[in-house]
Amino acid sequence: MPDVVYLHPRDNICVAARSLDRGAKIAVGGHSVLLVEPLRQGHKIAITPIEAGEVVRKWGETIGYAARRIEPGEWVHSHNLMIGELHQEYEKATATPSDPEPLECYTFQGYRRAGGRAGTRNYIAVISSVNCSASVSHYIARRFSADVLRDYPNVDGVLAFSHGHGCGMEFGGEHHRILNRVMGGMARHPNIGGYLLVGLGCETATPGFLIEDQKLVQIGGGRDSQSGSSNGRPSVLVMQDLGGTQKTIEEGVRLVAELLPRVNDCRRETIPASEIVLGTNCGGSDGNSGITANAALGYASDLIVRCGGTTILGETTEIYGAEQLLTRRARTPAVADKLIERIKWWEWYSGVFGCTPDNNPSPGNKDGGLTTIYEKSLGAIIKGGTTALNEVYRYGEQVTAKGFVIMDTPGLDPVSVTGIVAGGANVVVFTTGRGSCFGFKPTPSIKVATNTPMYERMIDDMDINAGEILSHGRSVEEVGREIFEEILAVASGKRSKSEKLGLGEQEFQPWILGPTL
Numbered sequence: 001m002p003d004v005v006y007l008h009p010r011d012n013i014c015v016a017a018r019s020l021d022r023g024a025k026i027a028v029g030g031h032s033v034l035l036v037e038p039l040r041q042g043h044k045i046a047i048t049p050i051e052a053g054e055v056v057r058k059w060g061e062t063i064g065y066a067a068r069r070i071e072p073g074e075w076v077h078s079h080n081l082m083i084g085e086l087h088q089e090y091e092k093a094t095a096t097p098s099d100p101e102p103l104e105c106y107t108f109q110g111y112r113r114a115g116g117r118a119g120t121r122n123y124i125a126v127i128s129s130v131n132c133s134a135s136v137s138h139y140i141a142r143r144f145s146a147d148v149l150r151d152y153p154n155v156d157g158v159l160a161f162s163h164g165h166g167c168g169m170e171f172g173g174e175h176h177r178i179l180n181r182v183m184g185g186m187a188r189h190p191n192i193g194g195y196l197l198v199g200l201g202c203e204t205a206t207p208g209f210l211i212e213d214q215k216l217v218q219i220g221g222g223r224d225s226q227s228g229s230s231n232g233r234p235s236v237l238v239m240q241d242l243g244g245t246q247k248t249i250e251e252g253v254r255l256v257a258e259l260l261p262r263v264n265d266c267r268r269e270t271i272p273a274s275e276i277v278l279g280t281n282c283g284g285s286d287g288n289s290g291i292t293a294n295a296a297l298g299y300a301s302d303l304i305v306r307c308g309g310t311t312i313l314g315e316t317t318e319i320y321g322a323e324q325l326l327t328r329r330a331r332t333p334a335v336a337d338k339l340i341e342r343i344k345w346w347e348w349y350s351g352v353f354g355c356t357p358d359n360n361p362s363p364g365n366k367d368g369g370l371t372t373i374y375e376k377s378l379g380a381i382i383k384g385g386t387t388a389l390n391e392v393y394r395y396g397e398q399v400t401a402k403g404f405v406i407m408d409t410p411g412l413d414p415v416s417v418t419g420i421v422a423g424g425a426n427v428v429v430f431t432t433g434r435g436s437c438f439g440f441k442p443t444p445s446i447k448v449a450t451n452t453p454m455y456e457r458m459i460d461d462m463d464i465n466a467g468e469i470l471s472h473g474r475s476v477e478e479v480g481r482e483i484f485e486e487i488l489a490v491a492s493g494k495r496s497k498s499e500k501l502g503l504g505e506q507e508f509q510p511w512i513l514g515p516t517l
Contacts, residue, residue, distance in 0.1 A: 001017060001018050001470055001471050001472075001473075002017045002018075002470065003016070003017060003018065003020060003024065003026060004016055004017055004020075004026055004028055004045065005017050005291055005470070006028035006029050006047075007058060007059050007060070007291070008057070008058070008059050008060035008061075009029065009060070010057050010060040011029070011047075011057045011058055011059070011060060012046065012047060012048045012050055012056060012057055013044045013045060013046055013047060013056060013057070013058055013076050014026065014028050014029070014044070014045050014047055015042065015043070015044055015045075015058075015287055015288075015291065015369070016039045016040065016041050016042060016043050016044075016045060016287075016369075017041065017470045018041050018470070018471075019038070019039065019040050019041050020035055020038065020039045021035070021038055022035055022036065022037050022038050023035060026045060026047065026073065028047060029047060031047040031048060031072070033045070033046075033047055033072040033073040034073050035073050036071065036073045036074045036075070037074075037075055039075055040369070041287070041288065041369075041451060041453075042286045042287025042288045042368050042369030042370075042433070042451070043075060043076075043077060043287055043369040044058070044075070044076040044077065044287070044369065044371070045073065045074070045075065045076065046070045046071065046072055046073065046074045046076050047072060048072055049069065049070070049071060049072060050066045050069065050070040050076075051066060051069055052066050052067065052068050052069050053065055053066060054066050056070075056076060056081055058375055058378065059290070059378050059379075061322070061325075061374075061378055062086060062374060063081075063371065063372055063374045063375035063378065064081045064082055064083050064084060064371060064372040064374060064375070065081070065082055065083075065084040066080060066081065066082075067079075067080050067081060067082045068080055076371070077366075077369075077371050078366060078371055081371050081372065082372075083358050083372045083373065083374065086321060086374070088323070088324050090323075090324055090327045090336065090340055091324065091327060091328045092327050092328075092330060092333040092336035092337065093327075093328070093329075093330045093331065093332055093333050093335070093336055094328050095328040095329060096328075096329060096330065096331060096388050097329060097386060097387055097388050099387070099388070100302065100305065100306045100387060101306065102306055102307070102308065103273075103303065103306040103307045104272075104307070104308075106272070106273035106307050106488060107270050107271060107272055107273055107488075108120070108270075108271055108273060108275075108276070108488045108489075108491040108492045109268040109269065109270060109271070109491075109492040109493060110268060110269070110271040110275065110426075110491055110492070111190065111191075111193070111266050111267075111268060111269075112269055112271060113190050115188075117190040117275070117424070118190055118271045118275035118276075118426065119189075119190035119191045119192075119193075119426060120190075120191055120426045120427055120443070120444060120490070120491040120492075120493075121156045121191040121426075121441075121442050121443070121444065122154055122155055122156050122191070122193045122263060122266055123155070123156045123157055123158070123159050123191060123192055123193060123441065123442040124144075124155065124157075124158045124159070124192070124193060124194050124195065124256055124259055124260070124263055125158075125159050125160075125161055125186060125187065125189075125192045125194075125195035125196075125442070126138075126140045126141050126158065126159070126160045126161070126195070126196055126198060126252060126256065127161045127183055127186060127187055127195055127196070127197050127198065128160070128161065128162040128163065128166070128197075128198050128199070129166050129183070129197060129198065129199040129200075129203060129205050129206060129207045129210060130165070130166025130167055130199055130200050130203035130204075130205055131162065131163060131164050131165060131166055131167075132166070132167070132200040132203060132239075133162075133198040133199050133200050133239060133248075134160075134162030134163070134164075135162075135245075136198055136237075136239060136245055136248050136249055136252070137160040137161070137162050137198045137252075138160040138162060139245075139249045140158075140160065140198070140249055140252035140253055140256060141158045141159060141160040141256075142160075143158075143249075143253050143256075144157070144158040144256060144260075149260075152260050152261070152263070152264040153264070154263070154264045154265075154266060154267065155193070155260060155263050155264050156442070157441070158256055159441055159442060159505060160505075161183070161186050161508050162508075163179070163508070163509070163510050164512075165179060165205070165510070165512055165516075166179065166203045166204065166205040167203040167204045167205065168204070168516045168517045169204055169205075169514065169515075169516065169517060170514070170517070171204050173514060174513050174514055175512060175513050175514040176204065176205060177213075178395055178396060178510065178511060178512070178513060179205055179510055179512070180205070180209075180210055180213050180214055181214070181394075181395070181396035181397060181422065182395075182396040182418060182419065182422040182510040182511075183205075183210055183214075183422075183510075184210060184213070184214030184216060184422075185396055185398065185421070185422030185423060185424065186421075186422055186442075186508075187214070187216050187234070188214070188216065188398075189421070189422070189424065189426075189442060189443075190424070190426055191426055191442035191443055192442055193259075193262075193263035193266055194218065194259040194262065194263045195218070195234065195235075196234065196235040196236070196237060196252060196255050196256065196259075197210065197211070197234055197235070197236045197237070198236075198237045198239070198248065198252065199236070199237070199238050199239070200238070200239050200240060201238045201239060201240030201241060202240065207234075207236045207238070208236070211233065211234060211236070216234050217232045217233065217234065218232055218233065218234045218235065235255050237251055237252055237255075268492070268493065272307070272308070273304070273307035273308070273309055273488060274307055274308030274309050274402070275309065275426075276304055276307070276309040276310070276426065276427060276487065276488075276491060277309065277310045277312070277399060277424050277425045277426050277427070278300075278301065278304050278309065278310065278311040278312065278425065278427055278428075278429065278487065279312050279314070279417065279420035279421060279423075279425030279427070279428040279429075279443065280297060280301065280311060280312060280313055280314070280383040280384065280428070280429055280430075280431075281314060281315065281413060281416055281417050281420065281428060281429075281430050281431075282294060282315070282318070282380055282383065282430070282431040282432065283413040283430060283431075283432050283436035283438060284364055284365075284368075284432045284433060284434030284435055284436040285361070285365050285368065285370060285376060285379065285380070285431075285432070285433050285434070285450075286365065286368025286369055286370065286433025286434055286450055286451065287368055287369025287370055287433070288368075288369075288433055288450040288451045288467065288470065289370075289379045289380070289431060289433045289450045290378060290379020290380070290382050291379070291450075291469070291470070292450045292451070292466040292467055292469045292470060292476075292479070293431035293432075293433070293448045293449065293450040293466035293467075294379055294380060294382040294383045294431055294450075295382050295466075295469075295476045295480075296448070296466045296469065296476050296479035296480040296482075296483055297382075297383045297429055297431055297448060297466075297480070297483055298382045298383055298384060298385040298386065298480070299385065299476055299477055299479075299480025299481070299483075299484075300385075300429070300480045300481070300483035300484040300487065301383065301384055301385035301387075301404065302385035302386055302387055302480075303480070303481070303484045304484070304487070305385065305387045305402075305403050305404055308402060309402065310399060310401065310402050310403065310404075310405060311384065311385065311403075311404050311405070312399060312405055312406070312407050312420050312423065312425055313381065313383055313384035313404070313405070313406050313407070314406070314407045314408075314409035314416045314417075314419065314420050315380065315409055315410070315411045315416050316342055316343070316346055316406075316408045316409060316410070316411075317346060317350075317357050317360050317373070317410060317411040318360065318373070318376055318377050318380040318381075318411045319339075319343070319377055319380065319381055319406070320343060320346065320357040320373055320374075320377055321357075321372075321373050321374035321377045321378070322374065322377035322378045322380070322381045323339055323340070323343050323377075325378075325381065326339060326381060326384075326389050326406070327339055327340060327389075329386075329387075329388055329389045330388070330389045331388045331389060331390050331391075335389055335390065335391060335392060336389075338391075338392035339389070339392050339406060342392065342408045357373050358372060358373045360373055360376065360411050361373060361375075361376045364434050365434075367434075368433050368434055383429075383431065384404050384406075385404060387403060387404045388403065388404065389404055389405070389406065390402070390403040390404060390405055391405045391406075392405070392406045392407075392408065393405060393406070393407045393408065393423060394407075394408055395407065395408055395409055395419040395511050396418075396419045396422040396423060396510070396511075397423055398423060398424055399423040399424045399425075407419055407420055407423055409511065410511060412509075413430075413436065413438060413507075414440075414507040414508070414509040415509045415510070415511045417430075417438075417440050417445075417507065418440075418507070418508055418509050418510055418511070419510075419511060421440060421442075421443045422510075425443055426443060426491065427443060427444060427446070427487050427490060427491050428440060428443050428444070428445040428446070429445075429446045429448060429483060429487065430445050430446065430447050430448070431447075431448045431449075431450060431466070432447060432448070432449065432450065432454075432462075433449070433450035433451060433454065434454070435449075435454050435457070435458045435461070435462075437458075437461045437498070437501075437503065438498060438503065438507065439496070439498030439499065439501070439502075439503030439504030439507065440498075440504045440507050440508075441499075441504035441505055444490045444491075444495070444496045444498075444499055445496055445498050445503075445504065446463045446464065446483070446486055446487065446490055446496050447461060447462050447463050447464075447496070447497060447498065448462070448463065448464045448465075448466050448483060449462040449464070449465050449466060449467055450466055450467055451467040451470070451471075452465060452467035452468060452470070452471040452472075453467070454467070455467055460497065460501070461497050461498070461501070462497065463486060463496055463497050464479070464482060464483055464486060466479050466483075
């Protein structure tokens, strides 16, 4: 294991690759310094004198400014590093990468749906239009225990999708449109083999408007199967019309029971890896994230793109301060403009509530070595790999472009992944340095640890140890290839650690904007 990692010749800091004692000798980049104090893994060390107000660089990019003079060998963190302003001047599509050499030989065993999209799981969904029907949706789903589903081995489960909204909002307003995109995205998701909608009857977000707005039809299984009413319209339960809670539950149980054999008829088949839609997310990040797990995931993302698939980078608040690297990679100036517009919107939106994007990193991120949002973002965007940025989507929009794309989501993990999955992600890779225990049904979540001590401590939750890049001398490419192969294996039915633990039924959280009226 090396003592430190030196990321770029322009850097005036290095990063501790393991916990170091006071007096440890650091020799990197032509500099030799003695560590002034003990330092934990993932934290930063000055390797040259840094004057007050001078730029502090990591990956060759600005992560902040010295709040006072920092001596060589000194710990660099919140006590002596401030964020300052970057004053970005954006280049648009000035460094668009050439398309990589394609990979055409990779496949997975998935579910081919009637619309042509490919699923990696086969669930039935009970979807609430409003919080008032949330309990009923959960009561319906709970009737279908593992014992009941034993006769339907090709059905992964019955899931209730509920939320705390659906009323007290402007009809057709931004709040309503986002909620519709998310609920519509879950209904048509390729990992959902069939669904029904449950409403109260007097809410703003009526099931009828959701069906019309999202052009929903019942899917009910594989290529050729249909269910619901004879015209393909989804099954809808309205509690006030059916006579209340218990009658709605019984009708819902009856409808799900009708769906079960049809959804069970769907079988896995060989599907090209070009049908993988990969969602990427990081949670509980630390100073190793951008060096190990996110870098390896970026390599895997490039392999997915080379196969003709799609990889989605979300968490716009964790792109902030690094977006200039992405606008240069944009396929066209128009794509770059979409990202810039979202960044400007976030500056306005956070300001409305008296905060700034630098309220992220979290205390846990900082304890793990991250100091400013610029530093966190530079390490976070590496998940998206190195290929051209082909499109920027609003939250929960259906992702139709191939290659590397961005979806505008908040940094909060459940809210971010909800939007990415609603957009069509059929596999998620989730990197973590502090140890986030995350799952998200109906899409399997593969968790990648950034450091070996955490992986060993939380091995029941972690699928892959990218910390071996530092602790065992493995290359980023080697671990990236391992992540890629795990994506195909999990897409083919291998259960991730979070699935084995039963996680993922409580994390569904649509992003909500605007006042509650």
